[in-house]
Amino acid sequence: MNERRLRILVAKPGLDGHDRGAKIVARAFRDAGFEVIYTGLRQTPEQIVNTAIQEDVDAVSLSILSGAHNTLFPRVIDLLRQKGAEDMPVFGGGIIPDDDIPGLKQAGVDEIFTPGASTEDIIAWVKQNVHPRA
Amino acid sequence: MSLAQRILQGEIRAAARLMRDVDDGIASATRELKELYPHTGKAYIIGVTGPPGAGKSTLTDKLIETYRSQGKTVAVVAVDPTSPFSGGAILGDRIRMNRHATDEGVFIRSLGTRGHLGGLSNSANDIIHIFDAMGWDVILVETVGVGQDEVEIVRTAHTSVVVMVPGLGDEIQAIKAGILEIGDVFTVNKADRPDADRTARELETMIAMVMRPESDWTPPVVKSVAQKVEGVADLVARIDDHHRYLVNSGKMHQHEKFYSAQRFADLLKERLFAEVHQCLSDNGRLSETVDAIARRELDPYTAVETILDDALQCAMRKNRLT
Ligand SMILES: Nc1nc2c(ncn2[C@@H]2O[C@H](COP(=O)(O)OP(=O)(O)O)[C@@H](O)[C@H]2O)c(=O)[nH]1
Ligand SMILES: [Mg+2]
Numbered sequence: 001m002n003e004r005r006l007r008i009l010v011a012k013p014g015l016d017g018h019d020r021g022a023k024i025v026a027r028a029f030r031d032a033g034f035e036v037i038y039t040g041l042r043q044t045p046e047q048i049v050n051t052a053i054q055e056d057v058d059a060v061s062l063s064i065l066s067g068a069h070n071t072l073f074p075r076v077i078d079l080l081r082q083k084g085a086e087d088m089p090v091f092g093g094g095i096i097p098d099d100d101i102p103g104l105k106q107a108g109v110d111e112i113f114t115p116g117a118s119t120e121d122i123i124a125w126v127k128q129n130v131h132p133r134a
Numbered sequence: 135m136s137l138a139q140r141i142l143q144g145e146i147r148a149a150a151r152l153m154r155d156v157d158d159g160i161a162s163a164t165r166e167l168k169e170l171y172p173h174t175g176k177a178y179i180i181g182v183t184g185p186p187g188a189g190k191s192t193l194t195d196k197l198i199e200t201y202r203s204q205g206k207t208v209a210v211v212a213v214d215p216t217s218p219f220s221g222g223a224i225l226g227d228r229i230r231m232n233r234h235a236t237d238e239g240v241f242i243r244s245l246g247t248r249g250h251l252g253g254l255s256n257s258a259n260d261i262i263h264i265f266d267a268m269g270w271d272v273i274l275v276e277t278v279g280v281g282q283d284e285v286e287i288v289r290t291a292h293t294s295v296v297v298m299v300p301g302l303g304d305e306i307q308a309i310k311a312g313i314l315e316i317g318d319v320f321t322v323n324k325a326d327r328p329d330a331d332r333t334a335r336e337l338e339t340m341i342a343m344v345m346r347p348e349s350d351w352t353p354p355v356v357k358s359v360a361q362k363v364e365g366v367a368d369l370v371a372r373i374d375d376h377h378r379y380l381v382n383s384g385k386m387h388q389h390e391k392f393y394s395a396q397r398f399a400d401l402l403k404e405r406l407f408a409e410v411h412q413c414l415s416d417n418g419r420l421s422e423t424v425d426a427i428a429r430r431e432l433d434p435y436t437a438v439e440t441i442l443d444d445a446l447q448c449a450m451r452k453n454r455l456t
Contacts, residue, residue: 004158005221005248030222035246040229047235051228054241056150084147132158 004132006034009057011048012041013076014066021094022063028119029061034126045072049079052088059110059130062092069096069104077108089130093117138169141268146241149264153243156264157257167260173267175390177209180373181291183253183277183284183316188297189323190276191230192360193369198234200370201272207239209270211262213255213278216246223247227276241270253277253284259397262290285316289396292389293318293376295369298337300330314344317353319372325357325365351379406449413448414441 010026012019019041029036037055039047052060060080064072073092080088086108093113096104101112110129113122137155140148155163180197182190194210201208212227225244234240245255254277265273275291277284287294296317320341322334334355341353354372358365380386414420423441426432 004160007154026224030217030224031220033220033222035216035222036224037228037244038224038226039232039235040226043232044236047232050235051232051242053147054150054235055244056147056154 006059006126006130006132007037007055007057008034008126008130009037009039009048009052009055009060010063011039011043011051011060012063013043013045013048013072014064014068015042016066017041018065019063021065025061025063025093025119025122028123029126032123032126045075045079048076049083049085052080053083053085056133057088058132059089059091059126062090062094064092064094064096067095069094070100073104073109074107087133091125093122136166136169138166138267141166141170141264142173144268149241149268150243152264153257153261156260157245157248157255163260167263170263170267174263175266177262177266177270177273178293178377179262179266179273179275179291181275181277181287181294182297183287183294184279184297184313184323185299186279188279188299189358189360190279190297191227193295193297193321193323193358193366194227194274194276195231195234196360196363196366197274197370198231198240199363200366202234202237202239206271207269208234208241208272208274209265209268210240210242210274210276211245211258211265212242212276213245213247213253213258215278216248218249221248241265247278252286253279254286254290258286259290285312288316289393292380292386293373295373296320297323298333299324300327300333314340317341318351318376319369320353320355321358321365321369322355323358323360326359326362330357350383351376409449409452410442410445413445413452417448419444 008029010022012022026036026038037051037057039051048060060076062073062076077090080086089110091109091111096112096114104112111125137148137152141152152163152166182194184190198208198210210231214223214225214227216223223246225246228242228244231242234242243261245258247255250256262273262275275287277287294316296313298320300322320337322330322337334357337355345352356365356368356372358369380389419441423432423437427434427437
């Protein structure tokens with residue numbers, strides 16, 4: 001009972017209308033024993049960051065298909081920093097060209113999963129890198 | 135500065151953190167809750183319950199909007215089921231309400247049941263206290279909505295709203311789930327579907343049947359289409375009526391006493407069991423006793439009676455030391 005359970009926000013920023021990938025990740029996280037806060041489609045970075053803070057999550061997982069990853073990821077990270085939550089890991093996936101990955105990591109994204117990654121890969125990474133915030 | 139002090143100054147992150155500590159059963163949370171308790175008792179608590187998919191979250195979203203337009207601040211506690219297989223959960227009530235995430239007058243918190251029965255989570259009441267102490271005007275509590283035994287909301291909320299949907303078979307469902315007794319206000323949501331009028335009339339009849347003769351509040355039945363904000367003003371007006379009724383009839387006091395009694399009993403049970411159980415397993419008597427019961431050398435009734443005295447003394451000694 002008195003045990004930290006991992007809480008992860010699965011968010012879908014941007015204007016595209018598909019959340020299949022995000023839902024698959026959410027279900028895989030649930031089955032791995034994580035508590036997933038799922039916000040649905042078309043979330044703004046401001047909504048995502050406020051949600052992360054109100055829900056006291058341990059990490060933010062973003063799923064981006066719209067091609068706007070180079071603006072959306074850094075924006076979320078910047079807002080987290082402004083709210084004093086820079087320690088919160090941010091990772092994500094979607095259709096992201098390999099060439100963009102170094103820049104995103106530079107901007108503070110902890111990990112990027114390209115469409116080839118399995119949910120097992122993602123869960124293994126989370127278990128290794130995300131810890132309940134003390 | 136303690137978490138409690140930061141919370142009393144309105145700090146969102148501190149509140150979010152303490153809610154987490156409470157939910158995770160971290161011992162230090164109790165200290166903070168003690169500090170917050172004197173500041174509670176001001177918020178109006180509204181429960182939203184009913185079967186899955188009835189439109190509780192959508193309606194909650196519209197209630198947030200309405201209370202915000204009246205200038206009130208709104209906190210939401212939204213409970214969704216935890217998977218009994220993995221212990222994980224997908225908490226998805228926010229999908230319907232997250233447009234309010236950037237409104238500083240709104241704070242939404244999602245909770246998993248984590249094995250707790252009764253429609254809420256084990257932590258829900260403490261989390262409501264945290265919101266209350268922080269000064270949120272209205273606290274909306276969306277229950278899990280499994281439909282059965284969602285009785286906890288009645289003692290927690292000042293006004294419980296039961297959300298139903300049109301359709302045959304509702305009457306039997308409602309009685310089975312004991313849902314008629316828990317509502318102060320009913321809404322037949324999805325009234326854009328056929329049979330809403332009939333369901334509303336049937337509900338009114340059934341409510342009249344289960345009403346206690348001494349009761350002077352007849353739960354009203356409204357119809358709503360949550361997505362289109364139809365009937366929401368009517369629903370809010372009925373909630374206000376119920377609030378006024380509680381205040382004018384003196385039932386508000388009764389409610390606080392009833393709630394306090396329940397809450398105290400719950401905490402006592404929880405704590406007493408945990409302490410006693412711990413002592414018994416520490417001194418080895420637990421496994422000894424269980425073995426004896428299994429071998430039919432001892433019956434479980436006598437075992438409890440004989441062990442109680444011993445265990446209570448052990449728990450008392452331990453508490454004096456710590
Ligand atoms: N037709 C119709 N659908 C509705 C209405 N209210 C909610 N819904 C839909 O019913 C589904 C379940 O709603 P939700 O609020 O999540 O229900 P909950 O499980 O009780 O919280 C969603 O797809 C809503 O869009 C309504 O008044 N009419
Ligand atoms: Mg819901």
